[in-house]
Amino acid sequence: MSVTLSATLAANEDIERRRRAGERVLNLAFGEAGLPVHPALSERLAAASGFNGYGPVAGAFALREAASGYWSRRALPTDPDLVVCGPGSKPLLYGLLPAIGGDIVLPMPSWVSYAAQAELVGARSLLVPTPPGEGGVPDPERVTAAVRRARAQGRDVRSLLVTLPDNPSGTLAGAATIRRIAEVARELDLTIISDEIYRDLVHSPEAGFLSPADVAPERTVITSGLSKSLALGGWRIGVARLPSPALRDRLLAVASEIWSSPAAPVQQAAAYAYTEPPELVERVSRSRELHGAVARAVYERFVRAGVRVDAPRGGFYLYPDLTGLDFASSAGLAAYLLDRHGVGVLPGHVFGDDPAALRVRVATSLLYGETARLRLAALDAPDPLALPWISASLDQLGEALTGLFASRGAPSPPVRVPPVAAPATG
Amino acid sequence: MSVTLSATLAANEDIERRRRAGERVLNLAFGEAGLPVHPALSERLAAASGFNGYGPVAGAFALREAASGYWSRRALPTDPDLVVCGPGSKPLLYGLLPAIGGDIVLPMPSWVSYAAQAELVGARSLLVPTPPGEGGVPDPERVTAAVRRARAQGRDVRSLLVTLPDNPSGTLAGAATIRRIAEVARELDLTIISDEIYRDLVHSPEAGFLSPADVAPERTVITSGLSKSLALGGWRIGVARLPSPALRDRLLAVASEIWSSPAAPVQQAAAYAYTEPPELVERVSRSRELHGAVARAVYERFVRAGVRVDAPRGGFYLYPDLTGLDFASSAGLAAYLLDRHGVGVLPGHVFGDDPAALRVRVATSLLYGETARLRLAALDAPDPLALPWISASLDQLGEALTGLFASRGAPSPPVRVPPVAAPATG
Structure with a gap:
């Protein structure tokens, strides 16, 4: 059997180990929603503890x-x-x-x-x-x-x-x-x-x-x-x-x-x-807005750096293409980003992409804060990007990109950057 | 793919459907422990509801x-x-x-x-x-x-x-x-x-x-x-x-x-x-005693009826051998027991046994009562067999065995009935 530990779970465990060891690592590798449990759900779980x-x-x-x-x-x-x-x-x-x-x-x-x-x-x-x-x-x-x-x-x-x-x-x-x-x-x-x-x-x-x-x-x-x-x-x-x-x-x-x-x-x-119920509809709606706002902010960091990337339409992911940088594989690029710039992303090859293509998956949902209190504040904020811990993470990403391009060349000029506004569908 | 719904889960769902439809069925088919959650565990679950x-x-x-x-x-x-x-x-x-x-x-x-x-x-x-x-x-x-x-x-x-x-x-x-x-x-x-x-x-x-x-x-x-x-x-x-x-x-x-x-x-x-912790050690200990007492009581009903069966040493199961009765398969025997005598057991063939051998698995853990209150009373009782709902179930089983033997012949005389006391091991 050649199956190995799920790439996203393995990357997350590696990053969490580094953080516990004191490294300042931005976890853009793991697709966890990064928000607290709504109290109404906690109450329902507690009330159902006798169900065995x-x-x-x-x-x-x-x-x-x-x-x-x-x-x-x-x-x-x-x-x-x-x-x-x-x-x-x-x-x-x-x-x-x-x-x-x-x-x-x-x-x-x-x-x-x-x-x-x-x-x-x-x-x-x-x-x-x-x-x-x-x-x-x-x-x-x-x-x-x-x-x-x-x-x-x-x-x-x-x-x-x-x-x-x-x-x-x-x-x-x-x-x-x-x-x-x-x-x-x-x-x-x-x-x-x-x-x-x-x-x-x-x-x-x-x-x-x-x-x-x-x-x-x-x-x-x-x-x-x-x-x-x-x-x-x-x-x-x-x-x-x-x-x-x-x-x-x-x-x-x-x-x-x-x-x-x-x-x-x-x-x-x-x-x-x-x-x-209304309180959960509202929670999902606020979550959607937060995910969208942060994903778009990260998108803009990549676009401003000259990276080709599709605009996010849902969830909390981006899949930038860093073609032009001096790496032989997306795995090499991801390892370098983590070791040199403290940014954890997943190489495109784990998603079945061409290993030589310099595409990586960026998850944006672990930027909302380290604690439940900060995450709730992000959910409630009219402008979550203005929160100091979120803007600091965005800056850390921006610096990492600048450092990456300084040491390993600039990415190819963008050929296609769709607008952020959603196209008509349905 | 020839896999079908797990035999024990399927039998349980069938019996529960019959009970909801008003049939008086003794569920001796399902290996659920049949006891309530200890409050200390409910509390721990409730306290951990924020873990997401x-x-x-x-x-x-x-x-x-x-x-x-x-x-x-x-x-x-x-x-x-x-x-x-x-x-x-x-x-x-x-x-x-x-x-x-x-x-x-x-x-x-x-x-x-x-x-x-x-x-x-x-x-x-x-x-x-x-x-x-x-x-x-x-x-x-x-x-x-x-x-x-x-x-x-x-x-x-x-x-x-x-x-x-x-x-x-x-x-x-x-x-x-x-x-x-x-x-x-x-x-x-x-x-x-x-x-x-x-x-x-x-x-x-x-x-x-x-x-x-x-x-x-x-x-x-x-x-x-x-x-x-x-x-x-x-x-x-x-x-x-x-x-x-x-x-x-x-x-x-x-x-x-x-x-x-x-x-x-x-x-x-x-x-x-x-x-x-002590309260859970005590709960396991009381559960063990209850499981043992009821499994032995069911064992004795089978032995008294002349059925070959090994004495129970652990858990809440028996595997009587009803050789001598007039059935072509354990499946036929189990179906007859359920349809005619309201006793649900599992035929031995689902455990990989010879389909023609008249062995069935009897689970004794759903006899402790229909509600959490009755089950707790069974756990706390110095003599659970004296509780009316448990002795009524044992009687129902005894009557079913009598009826079964009356209509389909007596089982072969027992050739081996080990004593109930546990043998030395370790």
């Missing part, structure tokens, strides 16, 4: 019903019996692989665990590059040829994955691309797995959001969870919306042999969260 | 340190860095399969998920019958031949699993057998996975407990958790004690791609539990 039964493998009915309401309010009417909950969306994504079977088409670059999970279950990934400026979706114009070629070689390709909005690029594929990829999936009879864990963190929700489930409901699984929108990564709760009882049953069979069910007290709190 | 970071894949240091103390107090000195925590011991057992690789020797019969997990990761199970009266351990005298035969056929057998004390049989392998299986594992260079989730529920702890880790520490992984001893199944927390950094690293790599980490608030409460 295993409960149904699919999750408690209250949680499945609430999740079905969540999707129904997003114009995706959902039968609670087609919802499956898991201890995070990661195990659900893992369980879907043997439940669906066969090989899977992945966008390139894409989140570190998709390809690693496929390798673990003995499936192979077909990496298909994303269209320019629309990360998270394998280019529909290249998918058909890739799948036909693989099938001609005897491979059994059965699914295709999209991330909306995207990790690592922070972009969001537009409606035309989603319609086209759904069409291609239908032509090729592929199940679509739509990872929408960042959906509620699209920076300009008024611009619209199109899920493959809107256009190809018969073949789309949506996975989501509370790790990002409500910063509950450590609580480990995810939900999946299945297109059919048959696939649900296969997923439940896998789930029952690997994880049984998510932690019961967490399920109760999550059931409350998915009813979307 | 992913934390280390191996688990929080406080939990790993506490688990290392737990094992050290059992004469197994343990480095906290060789402890890996997971969301239940089930995912840890699953993760060990790709981490170790190759095929696995399993006792026959054994817990439903071992073979299903192996099938999921594409490994094959070598089912080796257990010695008489010592369930949970593949008969050491048959393992060598089975492994040599498999290897001669080109199979890559790398591990061997034991369950101490056992599920489904409720027995506990003696020291001589443990020493012998460790010797065999060493000769064949097999990693031993020792599932000790019921260790603290050995009914007569003064009789001693020998783990393969005591005699073959270089090759033994122990898995455990709080699901049984502290009735925290629904909290999903397990721990593993690894024999080497190399195997730990491979397990962490798998864990990082499937589940990331256990729920952070649960980890904090579990860290407290593994320090074994």
